[in-house]
Amino acid sequence: MSQKNSFVRLSLSYLILIILSVCALYPAIWVVVSSFRPGGSLYSKNFFPEKWTLDHYVTLFTGTQYTFDIWYLNTLKIAFFTMICSVFLMTLSMYALSRFRFRGRKTMLSVMLILGMFPSFMSMIAVYIILLQLNLLDTHIAMILVYSAGAALGGFIVKGYFDTIPRSLDEAARIDGASHLQVFLKIMMPLSKPILTFVALTSFTGVWGDFIFARLVLRSKDNYTVAVGMYELIASQTNSYFTLFAAGSVIIAIPITILFLILQRFLVQGLTAGAMKG
Template structure:
């Protein structure tokens, strides 16, 4: 009995130590960037993590010397629009593959799964040529279309969730004369709060933080997103505005952090509400 208790204590102690180490590795870089945004000068190097003197000038310089507000608005517009369209497309794809039975269904799911395994940058050249032929280069519409169209590749989570919804609810609605779209929007979606939250969060975060594709398509200064603008700020070899870059990173992380906190609360509420209904 004493041996089992000692083994349990050892496992718990090891778990706490491992979690503490992981937390340090995760928090320390973020804390360094946050403190660097308040550090005077333009260098990120410092012997201590806490600045010897604090300044807010880097935050004001972002808006005074750089079109940071334009980058922010562009990024929010692209991310929010991509989130709405991508979430709708992903949910519709998952619902169709979960409910309908048609010829080639399994082959289609296999193809989508395989395509989702490949990195997105492998198709950059083909997408660039296609957008060029459609005269959509250097437009936010091009970025939104690609982000939203790529979201359904990760349909498996949505399909798996829809598979858990009782078929009796759908069949009862069909007996009452409801079509597939009323069933989807009035019955299935109200029961899918955790799925909607997860899909929306992942789609928004992916569009908000993407750099590679936005850098490839968006060229004009007034079209840049936060990732592209911040990179160009320090991309030149003669640039040394690293503390201003740190301030931009802090401001860029604010909406993602707020959205995650809010959606995490809704996710917990949705899970507990489903458990109460049994």
């Protein structure tokens, strides 16, 4: 009887996993297939097109009214420098909060926790006014600064990871004459590869797909990111470039997919280890 119940539970588990997989994969496969469909409409009687074409991919990079290559490079630049700045700011600040004891430390952690409870778009009007006064609107440096500063406020998982590293390693290094910077660079950083990978990956992917803040700050077409530029393709009521939009979506998803496939081991390690101790 127990074997029968076990078989039923296992069958139900596989059935649920299959249903969830279909629900997750079907929209993605539909977008990929639609990017090879002739015409401008996503609707078709057949799931697979009768005729496959690469025209939409060619148009993205050669069309005179689109600057997809510029949008792509803009997004890559912003995401890359945001990733570097976010990792730098987050690791330094969380290392200080994890290893040092100073007045106002608990208050700072509480303030960061409370600020993290509010959606980021609530502060966009204030950020917009500040950038306007600093004459930084429609610049990529403004986006990098805001993205990096926002990422540093959510570093509790990094602090949790640093807390799991024994303090005896720090003490042994200081006995040998190492400074705080040497301890940070030569001990903490090599032991923190999983969490650094996690922070870098989430920072990169978060910027790569962001639309709301980029739409608020960027004004000129040559400064657009891919999210804003792709929106402009279908924003007008007179345009119906949905298959072109699908082709752009596939190209946008390629680097993120590759990064997740390569770094998924470090990603899981960073998530689990950083959640062990707060």
